[in-house]
Amino acid sequence: TSPYHQTYAERALNHENPAAKLLLETMERKKSNLAVSVDVTRSEDFLAIVDAAGPYVCLVKTHVDVLEDFDYSLVERLQELSKRHDFVIFEDRKFADIGNTVALQYSSGVYKIANWSHITNAHPVPGSSIVKGLSSVGLPLGRGLLLLAEMSTKGSLATGSYTEEAVRMARAHRDFVIGFIAQRRMDGIGAAPDEAPEDEDFLILTPGVGLESKGDGMGQQYRTPREVVLDSGCDVIIVGRGIYGSEFQPDTIAARAERYMAEGWAAYVERTSS
């Protein structure tokens, strides 16, 4: 059976990469394929949102560079919450430079992303040297990388042969590249029928998910959890403003997260039982 029909628990066994395994096991344990994306500028709001949504999510996606009062102690508090609520951490850094530069950006600077983020991501635009650079830092630490094979935005250039090349790049580095940011399953894409490895199992993490809105007036496009998980076969739904809104009210955040979690899981149950 294809990853589309397999359970997250079955798929955890197919993965050697510790970050991929951890994510799949967490999804199964918590019965959640929901990731919350927390794009706010104050650490206090950031931690309150993570704490409120934490019980309902398998993963927290961060953009630590938008925090105007960032201090490295924030990382320790995030790690505490990650232990308390049992979620994986994904810094959405979208690396896009030459191997040597991304290795420095990943390991060093103010954020030292590789120290604490189980998963990060990169644009495939520089070619496979970006994976080499990042894996020189991340692989010894048991980290995992997602390639941006597609984007959720209107007019995205990551389509067609670009997407196919991204999948080929991942296929050549399966120890470190655990999957994609994409809008649909990528199994077998860009491979001749006899070329796609039979055990190919990439994780698909998908942003652009919302129940109340179709877009944000700045190019973002939203689909529902059901469309994303059942129709398109994606594994993790990434929801930001649909959960934390503009008020950052803990009760509202928890209620919305619970709703997205329920919808995402129901779509997965329907998919794996069909």
Ligand code: S5P
């Ligand atoms: O194609 C993409 C890739 C990413 S990682 N489209 C996206 O929206 N993202 C990220 O997902 C984006 O950077 C933001 O952090 C999140 C979506 O947030 P929302 O508030 O629109 O749900």
